Amino acid sequence: MTKILLGLFSGIAFGFVIQRIGATNAGKMARAHLMIEPDIPRFMLAAVVLSAAGLLGLTAAGVGKTMVLPTSIVATGLAAIIFGIGWGLAGYCPGTTWAAAGEGRMDAVFALLGGFAGAAVFAQLHEFLIPLLYDPTNVGQLTLADWTKSRGAAVAALAVVFSVCIYFIGKLWHRQPDNG
Amino acid sequence: MQQSSEHSAYWKWIPASFALAGIIVFIFATFGPPASSSGFVSTLKGFFQVVAPGYAASKTHYQIIPGPGSWLFAFVVGMAIGGFVAGRTFPVPTRDVPRIWEQRFGSSRRRRYAATFAGGFLILFGARLAGGCTLGLFISGSTQLAISGLYFGVLIFAFAMITARVVYGPVRKETIE
Numbered sequence: 001m002t003k004i005l006l007g008l009f010s011g012i013a014f015g016f017v018i019q020r021i022g023a024t025n026a027g028k029m030a031r032a033h034l035m036i037e038p039d040i041p042r043f044m045l046a047a048v049v050l051s052a053a054g055l056l057g058l059t060a061a062g063v064g065k066t067m068v069l070p071t072s073i074v075a076t077g078l079a080a081i082i083f084g085i086g087w088g089l090a091g092y093c094p095g096t097t098w099a100a101a102g103e104g105r106m107d108a109v110f111a112l113l114g115g116f117a118g119a120a121v122f123a124q125l126h127e128f129l130i131p132l133l134y135d136p137t138n139v140g141q142l143t144l145a146d147w148t149k150s151r152g153a154a155v156a157a158l159a160v161v162f163s164v165c166i167y168f169i170g171k172l173w174h175r176q177p178d179n180g
Numbered sequence: 181m182q183q184s185s186e187h188s189a190y191w192k193w194i195p196a197s198f199a200l201a202g203i204i205v206f207i208f209a210t211f212g213p214p215a216s217s218s219g220f221v222s223t224l225k226g227f228f229q230v231v232a233p234g235y236a237a238s239k240t241h242y243q244i245i246p247g248p249g250s251w252l253f254a255f256v257v258g259m260a261i262g263g264f265v266a267g268r269t270f271p272v273p274t275r276d277v278p279r280i281w282e283q284r285f286g287s288s289r290r291r292r293y294a295a296t297f298a299g300g301f302l303i304l305f306g307a308r309l310a311g312g313c314t315l316g317l318f319i320s321g322s323t324q325l326a327i328s329g330l331y332f333g334v335l336i337f338a339f340a341m342i343t344a345r346v347v348y349g350p351v352r353k354e355t356i357e
Binding site for chain 2 (some may be wrong): 003004005006007008009010011012013014015016017018019020021022024025026027030031033034035038039040041042043044046047048050051052054055057058063064065066067068069070071072075076077078079080081082083084085086087088089090091092093094095097098099100101102103104105106107108110111112113114115116117118119120121122123124126127129130133134141142143144145151154155158
């Protein structure tokens with residue numbers, strides 16, 4: 001019961017914040033992808049850096065749980081390409097479809113239904129596709145800390161790279177018509 | 181006028197990113213890595229457990245993800261509630277067909293809904309193949325410094341940006357204003 005309440009509470013807070021930044025608005029998401037509005041990508045990258053710093057504190061305190069997904073060169077890469085095409089086409093990703101459907105956007109309700117269909121088809125093909133695409137090039141649960149030896153140094157490296165990305169998104173994404 | 185009220189209604193990206201990071205760290209502390217594409221599988225598992233229990237029990241993908249009654253399911257339901265509350269307390273009305281889409285493809289709802297159904301299919305098929313989505317793999321993974329999350333993140337942004345160029349065509353003045 002506690003798990004359900006924690007999940008509900010976390011979801012409500014998460015859904016509220018992503019609506020307020022405009023991530024549930026597929027038009028704004030398209031404008032982010034078209035390099036017109038910089039706020040959604042800057043928000044996502046900044047949230048990751050801040051979360052990584054927070055998680056460093058949690059693990060130092062021995063609180064919480066982590067689980068790193070393995071990298072499969074073929075499956076993770078191919079999946080990302082399929083995912084990117086769907087995200088660019090609809091302007092929704094799995095989390096935002098729930099919040100946007102709750103917000104009352106009918107196109108998000110159809111994205112949600114399409115999502116159920118896509119998940120059901122994958123679940124049907126799991127036993128065939130995972131040994132074919134995922135397992136052969138699965139290189140394991142790699143993290144940046146494997147190279148830096150210390151988690152703190154890896155978080156610092158992540159923060160530097162993401163900050164550079166945030167800076168360039170601010171420079172290259174534009175609202176001004178005369179910049180286009 | 182419409183534009184300026186829209187701009188002030190949305191949160192600024194820096195405070196919003198602190199808010200989201202606070203929620204993400206809270207989730208790591210009280211549950212583990214947050215995820216949302218798993219919530220789709222969780223919901224489907226609950227559906228098949230009622231209509232076709234033998235099928236649900238026989239498929240690996242439904243064995244590895246917990247059904248309704250799990251944190252994962254509660255989280256996506258919560259997201260819908262959060263979106264509902266946020267939408268009810270927001271001055272900008274929602275659109276079923278985004279303006280930028282309408283400028284390119286007209287106001288046909290059927291065409292827009294067909295496109296978002298197809299897009300929804302692709303994002304969930306891809307997410308389940310990779311084992312996570314924007315949240316469950318890119319954000320959760322990168323927060324844990326996972327190479328899988330960073331690799332997935334670079335490619336989803338790149339292909340979404342290329343796809344948006346193809347879908348919307350060259351960016352015109354009226355799109356930017």
